[in-house]
Amino acid sequence: MCVASSHRSPTLPPSVPKHNWKRCAPIPIVLDAKRGDIGATAEQYAREAFERYGAHAVTVNPYMGYDSVAPYLAWRERGVIVLCRTSNPGSAELQCLDNDGEPLYLRVAESVARDWNSHNQCALVVGATYPKELAAVRARVGDALPLLVPGIGAQGGDISATVAAGRNRAGTGMMINSSRAILYAHNENGDDWREAAAQAARATRDAINAARG
């Protein structure tokens, strides 16, 4: 997966050719913009993500409700990945508040699976750093939704626990993301960035596949 991260890329030596996106065509491009705004603005952000940047999917924040997400859903061939239980240390503050006996993040998962996903284009962001909650989300949505799972790599989430908690019955259904551990795998000079990033990406892929058993 090509992740267009909101982090700045490391500075590359001037000899590095610009990336040829056509070579990347069969690989899904996720714009991790975490958008959340009123409908008129969301319409323009959707055009930015899908037209200007050519992303196949975009991440969105659910706090403003369905009408702030609907303009992305109107692009029926594109993916809309909704923040649910994020990987950062303070994410419980709102996401785990109790709502009629269950945490807010499960209410978000339920709304997306039941109401927002009527054209099978949604997924949920659930962090690898909270494998119990990852399992709770998978149990709640069944096999209906793929999960985008950040938090391995630089954030320290365990790959085996992540795969066990988040996979669907077919042993798939997850996009497990690593950004910084690959982007910044290079040495201090940055002159080995190509090999170092490739090696980190392959090692991550192999560890995920080994955990799938």
Added chain:
Amino acid sequence: MCVASSHRSPTLPPSVPKHNWKRCAPIPIVLDAKRGDIGATAEQYAREAFERYGAHAVTVNPYMGYDSVAPYLAWRERGVIVLCRTSNPGSAELQCLDNDGEPLYLRVAESVARDWNSHNQCALVVGATYPKELAAVRARVGDALPLLVPGIGAQGGDISATVAAGRNRAGTGMMINSSRAILYAHNENGDDWREAAAQAARATRDAINAARG
């Protein structure tokens, strides 16, 4: 107030000189970016808002919790305006979910007033389209926080009800925002944009001051 809206500006005739931001210096610039991301990314978004764009304040989304907002708060001379009860039609879906007897948006208001505002740099976004909830937020936070209030103008919020519900004991404490009603006040040709926008802005200001009584 200069609001750097996320809407696209109307196309201006080529004869219009570029805006001289120095003339705008005493006017606060709010970047309505509604950011919400993990700490390492938020640090860069904060630099973007405050260094690159020179904004005095930025809007942020609370869904990811305190550590996603802390990098903005580290800029002690800048404002951090947290989404609380937004003006859009579907905002109740999450924001009004019941949490131990009170809606989520009041929990957000409470967290910001009690914990996030330790350096008196926070404000809350509360829409003019929900004046009862605007009054509830003001009652909860007292005079501690200013409120950024969108929803008059194109979104139809009532100015008198808004001022009555949201003002503090001094009759101030609100930034009442209008974007589209001013940006798009011009005629079909756009050739009267300067006078039309100025007239709409003055009329809005006068209506707000009249409501303050």
